[in-house]
Amino acid sequence: MRPDSPVLPPLHLQPLRWLATTTTYAYYRTAYRVRGWGHIPKNTGPTLVIANHQHEIESVVVVTALAFRQRAWRAPVFTASSRRMWEPGFLAGRLPWLAFVLAGMNFGWLFEAIGMQPIENELRARPLGSLAYALHAAHGDLPLAEVFREPALARIPPNLSTLASALAPRNARAAGAYATLSELRDPYRAELLAATRVQLEADTLHFERLVDGGATLFLAPEGFYSGDGKLQRLRGLLPRLAPRAHVYLAGISYDPFVGRRLSLAYRLVAAEPELPLDVQLLASRPVTTSALLGTWLARADAAPFALDEAVAAVRRARDALPRPLFVVPELRANAARMVSAALAGLVRLGTLRVENARYRVTAQRTHRHFPRSDDILAYQANFHAETLAGVRALETPS
Numbered sequence: 001m002r003p004d005s006p007v008l009p010p011l012h013l014q015p016l017r018w019l020a021t022t023t024t025y026a027y028y029r030t031a032y033r034v035r036g037w038g039h040i041p042k043n044t045g046p047t048l049v050i051a052n053h054q055h056e057i058e059s060v061v062v063v064t065a066l067a068f069r070q071r072a073w074r075a076p077v078f079t080a081s082s083r084r085m086w087e088p089g090f091l092a093g094r095l096p097w098l099a100f101v102l103a104g105m106n107f108g109w110l111f112e113a114i115g116m117q118p119i120e121n122e123l124r125a126r127p128l129g130s131l132a133y134a135l136h137a138a139h140g141d142l143p144l145a146e147v148f149r150e151p152a153l154a155r156i157p158p159n160l161s162t163l164a165s166a167l168a169p170r171n172a173r174a175a176g177a178y179a180t181l182s183e184l185r186d187p188y189r190a191e192l193l194a195a196t197r198v199q200l201e202a203d204t205l206h207f208e209r210l211v212d213g214g215a216t217l218f219l220a221p222e223g224f225y226s227g228d229g230k231l232q233r234l235r236g237l238l239p240r241l242a243p244r245a246h247v248y249l250a251g252i253s254y255d256p257f258v259g260r261r262l263s264l265a266y267r268l269v270a271a272e273p274e275l276p277l278d279v280q281l282l283a284s285r286p287v288t289t290s291a292l293l294g295t296w297l298a299r300a301d302a303a304p305f306a307l308d309e310a311v312a313a314v315r316r317a318r319d320a321l322p323r324p325l326f327v328v329p330e331l332r333a334n335a336a337r338m339v340s341a342a343l344a345g346l347v348r349l350g351t352l353r354v355e356n357a358r359y360r361v362t363a364q365r366t367h368r369h370f371p372r373s374d375d376i377l378a379y380q381a382n383f384h385a386e387t388l389a390g391v392r393a394l395e396t397p398s
Helices: 011-031 057-069 090-094 095-100 108-113 128-139 163-167 188-212 239-246 277-284 290-298 307-319 329-333 335-349 376-395
Strands: 033-037 048-050 078-082 115-119 123-125 179-180 214-221 246-252 263-270 353-357 358-361
Touching: 011 057, 011 108, 011 188, 033 108, 048 057, 048 115, 048 239, 048 277, 057 078, 057 263, 090 290, 108 115, 115 376, 123 128, 128 163, 128 188, 179 188, 179 246, 188 239, 214 239, 246 277, 263 277, 277 376, 290 307, 290 329, 290 335, 290 376, 307 329, 307 335, 307 376, 335 353
Parallel strands: 033 263, 048 214, 048 246, 078 115, 078 214
Antiparallel strands: 123 179, 246 263, 353 358
């Protein structure tokens, strides 16, 4: 990174940046089980790290790890982060036990100091509070009935009647409900659509300058978490930034059935310039116990089974994996122990029930860490099927 780059946090914020990086690194590795493999050489010049997107913790986990591994003492590892984080009350929604202190406060300056850079990533729908924030800044207080069409008004609690009421800290939870831009009345709809286009282009130019200046940038180009385990289209900044940088892949997998803490495994590999990035990203993801077991349990004909049957099924699936795939070490070393731990986790979730020393799959398929999915077994099966498809596509001559 050039020393005169305008995106470097000022020197007086460097202690705060490293305090935030260190405490964040420690917190996420306490609250979650995190493991990573691979590295990015120091001083590689403009670098783009792209990751698949399943959970909100990914950017924080990978970026803080890169900050220490690359010894980025002066320039942070940057991330493209939702503009919602630069709006009042964002942290209150994420830390509800501190909402009485954080409500209405804007911590954008802090996010930028630790490397986060804003981008407008919600082009069609936003939280009610976000829409109210933009319109209130432009027009002052207005009745919600003047701003929104009937379908949106039907979802808004009756105690919210004006833009100002949607911004009141006491209504933060209700203001988190989403409304589409098409549910705005004109001229507000046309105004926000035009402002969104202008903001997106300005954000894109900012990231181009950032990468051209030699930065390392973390990007989740799917834009939103996967709801079914399938990789979404890679879009957004990627087509404009990838040609300007060295591209690395952060293939991310979760092992949600094993242990009481959510387990995240990621693997950093250099992208091959002539091969499709989405296919390479699929093939780079570690294979976990949850992926293999979830695939087996998601079968339509799944019947009650014993522990040894599940262990045998996972061993067969593990041993049949294409050689280039990376298997997490504990699954490679001891499938029986990992399957036993995963079954215990599924019993805790209520997805399995034990009857006469045999396990039966129940109708309870949700997982609190993956709220957009209504079937965590199908989610893991889809995820693993695409990982296999990715590595097989790379093995097949074009």
